[in-house]
Amino acid sequence: MKHLRLKLATVAFIAGSVFASPAVAESCPSFLDHEQRRLHSDETVNLCDIAAGKPLLVVNTASYCGYTGQFEGLEKLHQRYADDGLVVVGFASDDFQQEADSEEDAADICFKNFGVTFTMIAPGPVTGPDANPVFRAINQQSEPPRWNFTKYVLDADGNVVKSFPSRVTPDDAELLEAVESVL
Secondary structure: OOEEEEOOOOEEEEOOEEEEOOOOEEEEOHHHOOEEEEOOOOOEEEHHHHHOOOOEEEEEEOOOOOOOOHHHHHHHHHHHHHHHOOEEEEEEOOOOOOOOOOHHHHHHHHHHHOOOOOEEEOOOOOOOOOOOHHHHHHHHHOOOOOOOOOEEEEOOOOOEEEEEOOOOOOOOHHHHHHHHHHO
């Protein structure tokens, strides 16, 4: 069952009466409706609050991987398409033993070295039975990540439209085409 988030209804005062316009409902897939701790923070984010009704680019990341330089391209992609509604979310993971020893180090790599401003989730599993709920759903719709920086393009309803392996860079024409197809 999909979780519903309601936008505030418009209220008009006419001749002393209050009339409310119908609230606009946006559905959010239940697998996004979880509190996720942000990388190196006590703050949490519910992805429904930032991504309900929006397309997503979901990426499993690692700080010490040959593909870590892709953070720069992911940030550029985030900057390029954020105004069009794309939400980029990175999920730090040590599933492939490439994550920093501490979240502080991982945060420095993401935020200081590469200037990441898109949402980064604290380290957790992205494969297997203990995978983060987002990745459990993605893994049922597509192939689980085989390595770090696997990219998943999801439409506004939470359906995986296309996945891309690590070697596909964020500026790859096919990836950009998939992103643009869901905007």
